[in-house]
Amino acid sequence: MAETKEESRIGVFICHCGTNIAGSLSVEDVKEYAKTLDGVVVADDYQYMCSTPGQSKIIDAIKEHNLNGVVVAACSPRLHEPTFRTATEEGGLNKFRFEMANIRDQNSWVHMHDWEGATNKAKDQVLIAVAKARMLEDLQPKSVPVEHAALVLGAGVGGMQAALDLAGAGIKTYLVEKLPTVGGRMSQLDKTFPTLDCSQCILTPKMVDVGRHPNIELRTYTEVEKVEGYIGNFTITLRKKARGVLTPAEALERGIVGGGCNGCGDCSEVCPVIKPNPFEMGMAPRKAIYIYHPQVMPLLYTVDFDSCVKCGLCVEACGPEKRAIDLDSVDTFEEIKVGTCILAIGYDLIPIEEKKEWGYKQFDNVITGLEFERLICASGPTTGHLIRPSDGQTPMKVGFVLCAGSRDNTGGVAKPYCSRFCCMYCLKHAHQIMEKIPGAVPYLFYMDIRAFGKMYEEFYYRIQNEGAKFIRGRVANILEDPITKNLMVYAEDTLLSRPVAMEMDMVVLAAAIQPKPEAEKIRQMFGVSKSQDGWLLEAHPKLNPCGTTTAGIYLAGVCQGPKDVPDTVAQAEGAASAASIPIHTGEVQLEPYFAQCIDSLCAGCGMCVNLCPYGALALVEKDGRTVMEVTEAKCKGCGTCGGFCPGGAIKMQHFTSPQICAQIDAFLLKGEDY
Amino acid sequence: MARVKDYGNAELEEKLQDTSYYADDANPQFLEDVKKLSRTAANMCFQCGTCTGSCPSAPRSSYRIRLFMRRGVLGLEKEALNDPDLWLCTTCYSCTDRCPRDLAPTDVIMAMRNLAFKVDIVPRNFLKTVQLIYKTGHGVPNNDVNRAARVKLGLPADPPTTHSYPEFIPGIQKIMDFYKMKENADRILSEGEQ
Numbered sequence: 060m061a062e063t064k065e066e067s068r069i070g071v072f073i074c075h076c077g078t079n080i081a082g083s084l085s086v087e088d089v090k091e092y093a094k095t096l097d098g099v100v101v102a103d104d105y106q107y108m109c110s111t112p113g114q115s116k117i118i119d120a121i122k123e124h125n126l127n128g129v130v131v132a133a134c135s136p137r138l139h140e141p142t143f144r145t146a147t148e149e150g151g152l153n154k155f156r157f158e159m160a161n162i163r164d165q166n167s168w169v170h171m172h173d174w175e176g177a178t179n180k181a182k183d184q185v186l187i188a189v190a191k192a193r194m195l196e197d198l199q200p201k202s203v204p205v206e207h208a209a210l211v212l213g214a215g216v217g218g219m220q221a222a223l224d225l226a227g228a229g230i231k232t233y234l235v236e237k238l239p240t241v242g243g244r245m246s247q248l249d250k251t252f253p254t255l256d257c258s259q260c261i262l263t264p265k266m267v268d269v270g271r272h273p274n275i276e277l278r279t280y281t282e283v284e285k286v287e288g289y290i291g292n293f294t295i296t297l298r299k300k301a302r303g304v305l306t307p308a309e310a311l312e313r314g315i316v317g318g319g320c321n322g323c324g325d326c327s328e329v330c331p332v333i334k335p336n337p338f339e340m341g342m343a344p345r346k347a348i349y350i351y352h353p354q355v356m357p358l359l360y361t362v363d364f365d366s367c368v369k370c371g372l373c374v375e376a377c378g379p380e381k382r383a384i385d386l387d388s389v390d391t392f393e394e395i396k397v398g399t400c401i402l403a404i405g406y407d408l409i410p411i412e413e414k415k416e417w418g419y420k421q422f423d424n425v426i427t428g429l430e431f432e433r434l435i436c437a438s439g440p441t442t443g444h445l446i447r448p449s450d451g452q453t454p455m456k457v458g459f460v461l462c463a464g465s466r467d468n469t470g471g472v473a474k475p476y477c478s479r480f481c482c483m484y485c486l487k488h489a490h491q492i493m494e495k496i497p498g499a500v501p502y503l504f505y506m507d508i509r510a511f512g513k514m515y516e517e518f519y520y521r522i523q524n525e526g527a528k529f530i531r532g533r534v535a536n537i538l539e540d541p542i543t544k545n546l547m548v549y550a551e552d553t554l555l556s557r558p559v560a561m562e563m564d565m566v567v568l569a570a571a572i573q574p575k576p577e578a579e580k581i582r583q584m585f586g587v588s589k590s591q592d593g594w595l596l597e598a599h600p601k602l603n604p605c606g607t608t609t610a611g612i613y614l615a616g617v618c619q620g621p622k623d624v625p626d627t628v629a630q631a632e633g634a635a636s637a638a639s640i641p642i643h644t645g646e647v648q649l650e651p652y653f654a655q656c657i658d659s660l661c662a663g664c665g666m667c668v669n670l671c672p673y674g675a676l677a678l679v680e681k682d683g684r685t686v687m688e689v690t691e692a693k694c695k696g697c698g699t700c701g702g703f704c705p706g707g708a709i710k711m712q713h714f715t716s717p718q719i720c721a722q723i724d725a726f727l728l729k730g731e732d733y
Numbered sequence: 734m735a736r737v738k739d740y741g742n743a744e745l746e747e748k749l750q751d752t753s754y755y756a757d758d759a760n761p762q763f764l765e766d767v768k769k770l771s772r773t774a775a776n777m778c779f780q781c782g783t784c785t786g787s788c789p790s791a792p793r794s795s796y797r798i799r800l801f802m803r804r805g806v807l808g809l810e811k812e813a814l815n816d817p818d819l820w821l822c823t824t825c826y827s828c829t830d831r832c833p834r835d836l837a838p839t840d841v842i843m844a845m846r847n848l849a850f851k852v853d854i855v856p857r858n859f860l861k862t863v864q865l866i867y868k869t870g871h872g873v874p875n876n877d878v879n880r881a882a883r884v885k886l887g888l889p890a891d892p893p894t895t896h897s898y899p900e901f902i903p904g905i906q907k908i909m910d911f912y913k914m915k916e917n918a919d920r921i922l923s924e925g926e927q
Contacts, residue, residue: 535786551782
């Protein structure tokens with residue numbers, strides 16, 4: 060067995076966790092066993108070790124028994140390691156003299172029905188923890204300064220709110236948006252439930268604010284190219300996509316005084332290329348040089364180089380004074396340094412046409428909820444007149460298919476989760492139809508109406524009172540009359556137990572939502588996990604819903620899971636608050652699990668330098684020899700270098716080879732000596 | 734509420750019967766049996782009605798497959814097996830294609846039919862079909878109308894099945910004998926006539 064430097068005086072503390080642990084194994088037996096272990100001078104137990112009296116037991120025991128190591132057998136280190144480290148420190152020890160045995164998540168919860176087996180396993184876990192505790196060393200956490208700036212990726216309502224909060228708190232904030240304008244999905248909506256506010260009206264003040272806030276550096280038509288660094292010190296490379304149009308500031312840089320785009324639109328008028336406008340869900344045209352809609356922020360035209368034929372008509376139309384158009388522009392790169400990042404990258408609708416039974420893209424008059432938003436919106440392609448795509452007629456009977464691809468376990472494009480806002484927007488759509496088209500009747504085919512938010516149930520009441528018809532049954536299929544282009548909707552009214560066959564003028568599919576295709580690349584760059592359903596994974600679903608498992612990266616809005624505007628804004632404010640804490644503190648403590656080079660053993664071969672995934676290692680000259688040196692702030696303690704080093708010259712702090720060998724020996728030899 | 738009200742009048746008893754279901758109406762084993770036989774998670778139906786909405790039988794009959802799924806979930810064995818609608822499924826599998834819980838309601842119906850057969854609940858026409866298959870190898874044997882139509886279409890009067898190759902009928906009978914299908918069909922039909 061490896062030698063210990065000082066006489067070990069270990070205290071073992073076993074937590075009942077109410078009945079979480081004590082209900083599945085014998086705490087008493089484990090405690091008595093712990094007392095027999097080499098180096099253990101005291102063993103105790105308590106109902107809730109994390110409570111104040113529980114922690115006091117640890118603090119008092121350290122002083123009373125002059126302990127130099129503490130073992131707590133309880134829950135997961137993810138939950139309470141910080142708690143017990145603090146207690147260890149309060150008792151007068153270095154906080155890294157603490158070791159945790161996870162006898163709850165990894166034992167009592169999984170061996171609930173095996174009292175004896177669980178008790179024996181807990182004994183082994185304590186034995187292993189004590190073996191490590193005997194070898195623990197004092198370590199000092201490293202503090203690193205935090206860059207006084209933040210990144211917010213995605214400028215929908217969530218990203219804009221987060222950026223405004225951060226900027227308002229005095230933090231320089233880079234707001235990066237892939238599209239040419241801020242606004243996101245919310246700017247495509249006509250009205251918002253349940254208040255029926257005009258979506259654009261409540262959003263544009265925020266859009267304008269992010270454009271002129273002195274602390275916000277807005278980067279539209281820009282994507283993240285590369286992410287390096289760690290909390291407090293991220294270096295992020297941005298790709299500013301070739302826009303073909305200069306801002307007045309950019310024009311000035313080129314010596315064009317008083318030039319640059321002023322949003323007059325002369326260029327667009329002469330452009331001969333016509334493409335569908337994605338902002339209008341493809342239902343209105345745009346040119347190759349375009350803006351999405353009149354309220355774009357910044358008001359700056361963009362050249363779509365994929366469809367531009369470079370005829371130069373726009374350059375002519377723009378004229379020799381503004382000279383705003385540069386058809387030879389290329390992508391440019393910018394490196395920014397930020398302390399923390401918020402991802403607010405939004406969502407897409409699923410390709411609902413793949414659920415063939417509902418006929419989207421087969422039948423003209425089957426549309427999605429987002430298309431409905433544009434068709435009912437006064438600034439939309441029909442100036443707010445809801446019409447049937449097949450013939451331009453006003454629909455009098457409109458069917459709504461709720462849970463179109465949500466709550467659906469069949470795989471493919473379908474999603475098992477609830478998309479959370481479809482019930483409410485369908486109610487809103489029903490209201491809008493009845494308001495705008497006298498005599499029109501909306502029919503909502505639903506499984507459950509989920510009206511869970513503030514004033515939502517009241518909204519449901521109101522819409523039913525206005526005359527909307529609710530049919531409790533999921534739509535089985537839709538067929539089109541090839542002549543009239545009317546739609547036959549088949550379902551069962553499950554409350555009447557009768558099949559339904561209803562002829563509708565138009566059908567709106569409340570299509571499920573899914574993560575953006577680029578979310579995968581983005582999450583990998585930022586080191587964020589995803590949950591089973593594909594959305595970005597929060598650090599804890601209840602207690603840390605804005606954080607991620609990567610320190611310094613936070614989430615806001617639908618990219619973390621379906622949510623409506625109020626919830627998105629609330630989470631954005633939470634993420635902004637969380638992201639501002641390290642920046643305002645000015646420094647963050649890094650766990651001292653760094654690799655350390657033992658210079659006398661290092662042969663300077665440099666193999667480790669190439670292996671390190673974080674670029675934390677380098678070869679340097681020291682006392683006339685070439686040895687490896689670790690940049691501690693970059694090292695994540697992954698152990699790749701330590702495991703590889705042929706000379707055994709790399710020590711992984713807190714996970715040293717002697718410590719790990721002692722744990723393995725303890726388990727295999729069960730306390731026996733060689 | 735008392736389940737039998739003792740009005741002393743059969744008509745009134747029928748008219749005013751207590752239609753609530755009670756906890757002890759449920760047979761949890763029924764759900765387990767259905768799950769095992771159907772090989773689908775029959776307990777997971779959430780009653781959306783996509784099955785009935787897809788069902789070609791529903792608009793033409795009182796058959797509601799969703800109700801059978803419900804009876805399965807609740808273990809209402811007697812109600813399920815005694816309902817003659819159980820036999821109106823055409824096994825087209827439209828419900829199975831569209832079920833958002835990825836269940837196979839068709840297979841649940843087949844499981845319930847098997848369980849019903851075990852307790853001798855089978856419509857007479859199904860039993861007669863069994864007898865016909867035993868005798869001819871066909872549930873619906875060829876007849877003169879069909880023969881004439883086939884000849885008109887330039888086909889042989891009889892299809893290349895047991896009608897043309899009767900020597901295979903004993904093989905079919907052997908399979909059916911193994912499962913005692915004919916024996917049970919004969920027995921149930923004769924008991925029904927008594």
